[in-house]
Amino acid sequence: MQSSVLDHEATTPFHFIGCIELREMLGRKAADVQQLMAAIEEVPLDSIYYHTHSYFLRYEHGPTLLPNDFATWAAISVRDRALSERLGLIDPFEFRDLESLRNEVVSIIDDHLKSLWNVPRLIHGEPFEFIRSHIIEVDLAMIANSLREFRDLLASLDRSSLFIHICEAQMRKGRRAGDFVSWIESETGLGLPELAGRMATIQPLGLSLEGIRSRMLAVLDDWLG
Amino acid sequence: MPGRLSAYRDVAPPGKVDLLQQLSKQVRGQRMLHVNASRAVGGVAEMLQHLIPLLSELGIQARWEVMEGTESFYEATELFHLGLQGLDVKVPEALVDGYLECCRTNARSLDLSADIVMTHDVPPLALVDEAPADARWLWQCHLDLSHPQRKIWSLLRPSVAKYDAVVFSLPQFAQPLALPQFLIYPSIDPLSDKNRELAPEELDQILEKLQIPRDKPILLEVSGFNRFTDPLGALAAYRRVKTHHDCRLVLAGAMPMDGPASQRIVEEVRDAAAKDEDVHLLLLNPGSDLEINALQRSAAIVIQNSVREGFGTTVAEAMWKGKPVIAAETEGITLQVRFGQTGYTVNSVEGTAFYARYLLGNPSIAEEMGRRGREVARQYFLITRHVGEYLSLMLLMGRS
Incomplete structure (x- = not known):
């Protein structure tokens, strides 16, 4: 890549935001799967969000590979492996909003219950x-004006910033591509659609925030040469 | 001149100190008051000793007031404490009156002016009855309230209901209440004497003083001596391990002050130690932080056998020192120990023995678990996370 491309400044710099x-x-x-379904239908969306997304803030050393709390509880506490597998396959980033995600979770549990004679209940924990x-x-008062600055800040900032610019951006702010990809692609950002395309191939599901960071840095380092 | 906070850059997750400094700008200058019953003794005092300076350095006007109590006040709060944890206790009316009167007296003598007042556990609970109207009051309950004696809970609940919010350490510890209930896990300070790095010669000196040889792998349990902590279970597990691996068992904890049952347990461990030179009983004085640090750092495996445990920060302490942990499957512990990744949660003496044998026979696996445990502790159980959650709570309570 030519240095002029690498060094050129974005029209609009990228402001990194973190979170607690x-x-x-x-x-x-x-205490059983029926109660779980009923509660999922009624709790605020902030709770659906917590159990499906902010899991990323806790994911790196979770008790199972399953990527949401509902699937993990079904696996460990109810020991209903089929239900946990079905819930575990949900990719929250495929849904346009949290209400749609809630509906999908409820419908998976409902279908599962219809196939059983008894309601699976808590047997452990x-x-x-x-x-x-x-x-x-x-x-965070961290601003990137160029791709090089963006890469270096991404490598060192608090991982909660990845959560904000990927999870929060996509699911609660309606910025479907996520903030990093949008900025790299946009003419008002870096205007590098090819690099943005490569970054967009990194799917969060199945990765931890540190895993996402590593993959992104690898793509950026490859591009920067 | 860099303050104490900058020292955490080397141990906290990357970027965490920057995050705290930026977050604190949103609440800088606010007054946060903590109230408890002791400046020196107990887990809350230990926590506040480390938290208050960091909050102050971040620009919070953080203060800490300690209640003055009468004999009947302490007697009442001790009974409340036991009753809230489920024991069948009776509190005479005169003691209840004495407790409430003492709270009224303290409310007049303590400086309770603040934007956020956070009271800790039972002793300062009823201060809220005399609360200045301009502050937000939060009660942080470090106890397990999952199965309280109902009469005691009914007695204290009206005071709890006057708070703006309650903070618990685990969801399972909470009670149904019509007010916001937040969840903040306890934490450890990686730079305190209990957790800081020790130079090899310092470590050797401490172990020599404690008369613990390092010629064999050490199984360590740090806990009290009572029926809940079950050191005899750890002893039984050690005996099952010893038939396969030559090792030592170190049982370390404070001298029990809670009656003959605990004394009997100590005597039994003492007898075992007299018959087996590889069993060591260490009755430590309060404040033996460096000794606990050295013991944890010299252990091959840390055991936490308590059948009823609060959060169990000794587990996070061991993980921070890169040790695999084998611990009873209780709520606070399952949150810290990831089964098969940072150690094992178990439900029996046999389970403890089985996994201890496995780890002693596979030191590279034990080492990898310890490495992962340190990272889990770094991300989730260090004081830097705790400071961030307190700042966020201030912000949230200020908005609401």
């Missing part, structure tokens, strides 16, 4: 505890 997640217990519990997520955004 504060957890609030809703006082709603489920604790009831499912519904929690909601308060995401407190923090302006």
